Amino acid sequence: MAKTIDQHFDDLRGTRVWRSIFRSGTGSSTLKRALAIQQNVFLHLFSTKVRTRMLSFSATWYLGTLTLGTFLILVATGIPLMFYYHPSVPQAYADTKDLQFVVSSGLFLRNLHRWSAHAMVFLVFAHMFKVFYRGAYRTPREFNWVIGVILLLMTLLLSYTGYLLPWDQLAYWAITVGSNIASAVPVIGEKIHFLLLGGNAVNANALLRFYVLHCMILPLAAMFFVAIHFWRIRKDGGLYSHDSEPATLRAQAQSGAAANVAGAKEGQ
């Protein structure tokens, strides 16, 4: 009798090569499924088991996951854009035009990068509003809220540094205005302005600095904080912590009140 496709996959998972990469092995027992999560370098940040209710749309509206999705799109489209873009004054604008009109699929990649960037800023704010109005920032998740604020800052800085790279009039004056806002910081403002631009005006040094910040430093920093952010979800009791559910809180409040009444009676 011929084997089914599932059986072929099971055979593949049983091979020595597969087992050397994924140690958890075949089988769909609870243990094997937990091991498949726990022994994967990417998935081990997450809980090995989650309640189905936690994965329902109404719990989170998937806003955090969608934000990660836009970030991954931005990485996947940003790297190919780097193959045609030179961060230099004579070439930057011409390269942007080339990407728009000459390079095959350049228009698609650039627009996807741009729209995903807009979407990511929107989704980060929507995610934070959702977390705020559901009270999901409360104990034990205070620290993850702080990480979230850092990630908001990273998102805005990535947007800001990417805005200069087309090197058109809009970019030039936006960065002139934005960097002058930075010089309003007391005492060290002028120094921050100078270090950010690598000079006194938006020029070749500023373009190069913003390019390095946009393509290297800020994405790496964002990935670092995203990893902590996801790991903390598990450490803080999952997306839908039993301790902070309204029903649990009500029950705790009632039992606390009952205990107080009992204590008062004993006191008599």
Add this chain to the structure above:
Amino acid sequence: MADETKKTGEINNDVNRRQFFAKLGLGSLGIAAAGTAAFAYQYLDPNVLYEPSPVVNAGKPDRYPLGSVTIDVNSGIYIIHSDEGYFSLSAVCTHLGCMTAWKPELNIIACPCHGSKFNEEGKKIEGPAPKPLPWKRIWLNDDGDLLVDRSTDVPALAQDSFVRV
């Protein structure tokens, strides 16, 4: 000896060999970290800038008729020929650094970014700009060209702030 000091209740401030080396190691790492921070700061602070010279040659004075306000967008200055003589204003808005423009139909200098308005002497009329447009040092060189030093502010309407030909 150690037992005696314990008995008398004196505080023993001595460090043993292990603690000494731990402190030495951490101290060295701290100094190295401070040095790295200073090194990084110095590296990121450019020592040479390839920016245009602050001194601009604005050409012969007869290019600017009496009563005219002329902008040079490349250098960001106005050359103004008034009854008192020639003077120069910065064209960079004092709010957030946008390039202003002369509006001859309204006789004002206006900023396109956030709507600040100045008169032809740089005085603020309205808008978010906190300060008037600064006057810049202007003089004639030996060839009879007007030169403007963008890095030097001079007092508005002062005798020395004008060039008379």
